[in-house]
Amino acid sequence: MEKEAKNMECLSKISKSTGLAFKDESKDNLRQRSTKQNETNGDDITPSDMMHELYERSEEFVHKVWDKVPCWSVVHHSMLPQWLQDNEYLHNWHRPHLPSFAECFKSVFKLHSETGNIWTHLVGCIAFIYVMIYFLSVSPIVFEEKFIFSTFFLGAILCLGFSTLLHTLGCHSESSCKLFGKLDYCGISLLITGSCVPWFYYVFYCDYISKIVYISMIVILGTLTMVFSLYDKFGTSEYRTMRALSFVIFGMSAAIPAVHYMSIMDWNDQVNTTAMQSVFLLAFLYVLGAGIYAARIPERLFPGKCDLWFQSHQIFHVLVVAGAFVTYYGLKELAVHRNEYTECGVVNIPLTSG
Numbered sequence: 001m002e003k004e005a006k007n008m009e010c011l012s013k014i015s016k017s018t019g020l021a022f023k024d025e026s027k028d029n030l031r032q033r034s035t036k037q038n039e040t041n042g043d044d045i046t047p048s049d050m051m052h053e054l055y056e057r058s059e060e061f062v063h064k065v066w067d068k069v070p071c072w073s074v075v076h077h078s079m080l081p082q083w084l085q086d087n088e089y090l091h092n093w094h095r096p097h098l099p100s101f102a103e104c105f106k107s108v109f110k111l112h113s114e115t116g117n118i119w120t121h122l123v124g125c126i127a128f129i130y131v132m133i134y135f136l137s138v139s140p141i142v143f144e145e146k147f148i149f150s151t152f153f154l155g156a157i158l159c160l161g162f163s164t165l166l167h168t169l170g171c172h173s174e175s176s177c178k179l180f181g182k183l184d185y186c187g188i189s190l191l192i193t194g195s196c197v198p199w200f201y202y203v204f205y206c207d208y209i210s211k212i213v214y215i216s217m218i219v220i221l222g223t224l225t226m227v228f229s230l231y232d233k234f235g236t237s238e239y240r241t242m243r244a245l246s247f248v249i250f251g252m253s254a255a256i257p258a259v260h261y262m263s264i265m266d267w268n269d270q271v272n273t274t275a276m277q278s279v280f281l282l283a284f285l286y287v288l289g290a291g292i293y294a295a296r297i298p299e300r301l302f303p304g305k306c307d308l309w310f311q312s313h314q315i316f317h318v319l320v321v322a323g324a325f326v327t328y329y330g331l332k333e334l335a336v337h338r339n340e341y342t343e344c345g346v347v348n349i350p351l352t353s354g
């Protein structure tokens with residue numbers, strides 16, 4: 001009860017702070033105008049200007065002190081509003097409702113049930129931005145292939161970025177929880193679509209019809225999954241299994257072109273088999289991640305023991321990042337192979353110097 005009272009006090013402070021922050025903008029304009037006037041009219045400072053200045057300084061001081069003091073504390077699951085009660089097996093360490101974006105962003109550096117979820121995908125997102133810039137600037141592949149590769153990088157970066165935003169801003173309000181939840185699901189569809197497009201491009205490098213058919217298929221299915229995930233009901237807790245299943249089915253639709261490719265590929269070719277191994281490893285990681293996410297293991301087995309670390313959602317996040325890196329490795333191997341042994345002659349520049 002003490003915590004609840006403290007958080008209520010904190011919430012009212014945050015609301016006031018947000019209001020003041022808004023007022024500050026107009027005061028900045030006033031200050032600029034007053035400075036301009038002083039420049040043109042000389043140094044005519046009236047007592048009311050001085051009072052105004054004094055008021056502003058005291059307000060700035062209050063803001064500075066306020067910023068240094070973390071006012072909210074973590075709460076029990078039962079104290080969360082309905083729209084934040086997602087996983088009842090995580091008992092403590094939840095952030096309360098924080099109706100200020102600044103407070104939500106500051107919470108990235110505090111310890112609570114979402115800290116692990118935020119950092120796993122924030123680090124992954126930054127890593128993929130770095131890998132994309134490095135790969136696109138260093139690789140000698142032609143523009144068309146860079147464009148195809150970029151669909152994968154953009155899918156991975158948007159997926160990890162939207163997820164980071166959801167876990168950071170989800171406690172701001174019910175509407176932002178819903179909005180960023182939808183973007184999070186769209187991000188997963190973008191990652192799957194972005195991973196499949198370059199994969200189909202390289203495995204059916206010389207088979208133009210198959211390449212177009214499979215790329216179109218995955219883009220249409222990806223768009224449908226994104227539209228489906230925009231429905232409000234899709235984001236609710238009751239639809240958790242349905243959500244996991246829809247993404248697994250969407251991801252597994254890539255099995256059709258995979259079986260097609262395995263029936264025609266040269267199994268003695270080391271690069272082909274390495275690329276196929278990475279696809280199997282990727283499928284295994286995603287299915288495992290979706291299974292853990294839907295079953296909420298290990299917190300279901302140890303309620304209240306995984307509130308901070310090793311909760312199913314964090315494991316799912318790590319598996320998504322691992323899967324994305326496996327995809328990158330497999331695609332790079334395929335690109336090297338296609339560029340070294342070009343049968344249908346689009347380009348013929350080896351990716352590696354050796």
Ligand SMILES: [Zn+2]
Nearest residue numbers: 117163313317
């Ligand atoms: Zn997540």
